Amino acid sequence: MTRDYSQFFPKSSPPKANAPSLSPLTALGWQSFFAQQTDVDELTQTPPVRVAEVHRNALHVRGDGVDDVIPPVDDATVGDWLMLDRDHPKSSRVLDRKSLIKRRAPGTDRREQLIAANVDTAFVVTSCNQDFKVARLERYVALAFEAQITPVIILTKTDLAPDHQHYVDAARAISDHITIVALDATGDAPRSQLAAWCKPGATVAFLGSSGVGKSTLTNALLGAETLATQSIREDDAKGRHTTTRRQLFAIPNGCLVLDTPGMRELQLTDAASGIRDVFSDMDDLSGQCRFKDCKHETEPGCAVLEAVESGHIDPSRLARWRKLMAEDAFNSASLSERRAKDKAFGKMVREITKQKSKRR
Numbered sequence: 001m002t003r004d005y006s007q008f009f010p011k012s013s014p015p016k017a018n019a020p021s022l023s024p025l026t027a028l029g030w031q032s033f034f035a036q037q038t039d040v041d042e043l044t045q046t047p048p049v050r051v052a053e054v055h056r057n058a059l060h061v062r063g064d065g066v067d068d069v070i071p072p073v074d075d076a077t078v079g080d081w082l083m084l085d086r087d088h089p090k091s092s093r094v095l096d097r098k099s100l101i102k103r104r105a106p107g108t109d110r111r112e113q114l115i116a117a118n119v120d121t122a123f124v125v126t127s128c129n130q131d132f133k134v135a136r137l138e139r140y141v142a143l144a145f146e147a148q149i150t151p152v153i154i155l156t157k158t159d160l161a162p163d164h165q166h167y168v169d170a171a172r173a174i175s176d177h178i179t180i181v182a183l184d185a186t187g188d189a190p191r192s193q194l195a196a197w198c199k200p201g202a203t204v205a206f207l208g209s210s211g212v213g214k215s216t217l218t219n220a221l222l223g224a225e226t227l228a229t230q231s232i233r234e235d236d237a238k239g240r241h242t243t244t245r246r247q248l249f250a251i252p253n254g255c256l257v258l259d260t261p262g263m264r265e266l267q268l269t270d271a272a273s274g275i276r277d278v279f280s281d282m283d284d285l286s287g288q289c290r291f292k293d294c295k296h297e298t299e300p301g302c303a304v305l306e307a308v309e310s311g312h313i314d315p316s317r318l319a320r321w322r323k324l325m326a327e328d329a330f331n332s333a334s335l336s337e338r339r340a341k342d343k344a345f346g347k348m349v350r351e352i353t354k355q356k357s358k359r360r
């Protein structure tokens with residue numbers, strides 16, 4: 001019997017909304033971008049599967065007729081597509097990613113942490129309460145821009161904040177290239193308000209601090225109370241870190257939704273171009289500074305400082321821009337130093353092993 005491979009090679013245009021039926025792979029987010037990286041021979045040997053969840057020592061993968069837990073594959077994260085080698089799952093090939101969200105791992109460990117792969121839209125969620133911080137939103141938006149993912153800022157809990165317009169205005173001032181959606185995550189509206197991004201075959205991710213309503217929104221899209229949610233602390237509006245794993249869900253219309261645990265800290269790394277995109281106004285101005293390497297601190301002829309003095313740019317925005325650029329430069333340098341050290345250490349181990357085996 002010859003197998004029908006047509007579903008592995010979808011047309012390049014994304015499936016239409018309300019498509020009558022999606023193939024099992026398209027319903028997991030398989031797109032022509034991935035199909036182009038493989039061929040019928042490889043598909044026959046190793047079926048494509050998507051990482052739906054990462055456990056400490058295992059990956060939960062799903063594909064056409066596949067729903068398995070396999071040992072971890074190096075460097076694979078939630079949302080990745082693997083060509084599943086059933087005999088040696090650890091050697092499964094990770095397909096090139098359409099996008100990758102990563103940060104510097106929290107704590108003193110100089111590592112990068114992969115958060116999610118192959119996301120089309122990043123819903124950056126915050127609430128109309130003390131959680132709302134422009135500096136944090138700018139970080140998330142830079143992260144999305146860097147990964148070439150469409151960022152959408154979602155402001156939840158409008159029902160608890162009748163005066164929420166000033167939150168919308170402050171979010172809008174972050175960048176001209178983002179959409180802001182203000183909503184009550186517990187109501188009926190999220191599904192229709194987010195429909196423009198939650199298309200069949202697309203992957204969307206909810207990112208943000210604990211307690212802002214990421215799981216509440218995932219439940220709203222699922223149309224069921226699948227995920228646990230928990231009330232926030234009343235005094236400071238902080239969440240209780242209810243969600244502990246990143247998990248990918250298929251919602252009824254064929255869109256893939258990633259719920260994530262609230263992040264305590266988002267340290268950027270290798271995000272210089274994302275930061276430039278968020279602060280494109282500052283970046284444009286800095287081209288007019290007298291000195292090419294102007295730090296916009298005390299230099300004469302600094303166009304950025306002039307714009308601050310004339311009231312065109314908020315001085316706190318300049319301070320946040322400087323801080324983010326410095327942090328990104330520091331993290332990127334320290335991570336690449338670590339990578340170099342790891343590489344040198346690996347080489348040393350290989351050489352010692354080689355010498356030992358020669359001596360035998």
Ligand SMILES: Nc1nc2c(ncn2[C@@H]2O[C@H](COP(=O)(O)OP(=O)(O)OP(=O)(O)O)[C@@H](O)[C@H]2O)c(=O)[nH]1
Nearest residue numbers: 157185211212213214215216229230241242243262
């Ligand atoms: N009134 C109201 N309550 C909301 C809204 N969004 C979320 N909540 C409530 O806020 C609390 C936290 O929501 P969750 O969905 O658990 O938040 P989360 O972002 O998933 O939090 P973590 O899993 O800890 O990262 C729950 O009690 C929700 O019912 C909203 O728009 N309006």
Ligand SMILES: [Mg+2]
Nearest residue numbers: 214215242243
């Ligand atoms: Mg949650």
Ligand SMILES: [Zn+2]
Nearest residue numbers: 289294296302
């Ligand atoms: Zn300058």
